[in-house]
Amino acid sequence: MTPSEFQRARSPEAKRLREAAILDAARALGAEHGIRQVTLTDIAARTGMHKSALLRYFETREEIFLRLTAAGWQEWAPALSARLREIEEPGPATVARAFAATLAERGMFCDLLAQAPLNLERNVSVDAVREFKLATLAAREDIFTALDEQLPLLDRAGALDVIATAVALAGAFWQIATPGPEIAELYRSDPRLAHAVLEVEPRLTRILTATISGMTAAPAAQHLRPH
């Protein structure tokens, strides 16, 4: 074994700990500055590693943030499911509010949800994408079960559409709601642009309430669905 092979051949536990430290550093930097500002060099500096050493654990900055997106699903899904199970009068509005509240209080996760298909999945290995997709698929199962308990009128295809709508809108609205400081000042100063100021949680609640209402409406509304 050469010295450099020895250095790489850490125990699985040591490797796991190092990966966790890198992910923690990326999470902290992302929360401070927003994902788009954080480079591999920043993450290496925060963990006290050389960039070349960091590259033994993750191939690209996108792989690091894709792992954080998967971790975000694994943390959000049980939190949402628990919130759904606490609802005393389940209906479109209360279920919509559970989605909107749990997403709006996770700003960095909303940022990652929008970045993943645009920027993160494009610069990683096929294996990294497979692992990411399987992790988010598994995380959805808990939400399906909680939705089925609370809204039995919503079938699985409808539940899949509700989850897809909630995460796509949370990602897009979060980006619109958090412009850079100069643009935020522009929105405040020009009354013609007041419409551009967007509050994520109330808008998401309003839209998801309507969407879930439409999906669970009495059969009278069903003929309006596309064939």
Place this chain on the structure above:
Amino acid sequence: MTPSEFQRARSPEAKRLREAAILDAARALGAEHGIRQVTLTDIAARTGMHKSALLRYFETREEIFLRLTAAGWQEWAPALSARLREIEEPGPATVARAFAATLAERGMFCDLLAQAPLNLERNVSVDAVREFKLATLAAREDIFTALDEQLPLLDRAGALDVIATAVALAGAFWQIATPGPEIAELYRSDPRLAHAVLEVEPRLTRILTATISGMTAAPAAQHLRPH
């Protein structure tokens, strides 16, 4: 006037033509390769200009693509409005289908809709963002009028939410539906990932039908809305 000032001081018409040529080149390249692949150098090469000359017309590649996003709104809004006015039996499903069909047939516009708040608005001047926002605001007016004619039960706040939902979902779903070639092969080869293959138009039609149904439902459903 120095020679270099003379070179820049083209007639307004010549300047407009040069800008149009740059935008056309960027549009063609974006349609061929996807927005994310196109650099300023590519655009300069396609127009037969030096990159330094191109920078007299646009500050950044993001400014060019933000202009194309505004142009996309100006082309899509009247097309959608005309399609809405042709509907013989207006209802949630037919209106949803008009949104989904006109967006799904404009792939590059969907790409731009997702890129704008994430990547394009972040690397341009405040003036460029103001101009972009005012252009998309004006383009919405035509859609408001057509929606009001066809679905009088949908108020202006509801119409604003429907448009925001349609463009946010079209942008996000288009990104998910057009992965790189390696990831597309992964989705085809691994049956556990079959759910990741997404068809933009049917899913958008289904979700918008439910959303518009919920927003225009009889007052019985109104108590479900958040207070």
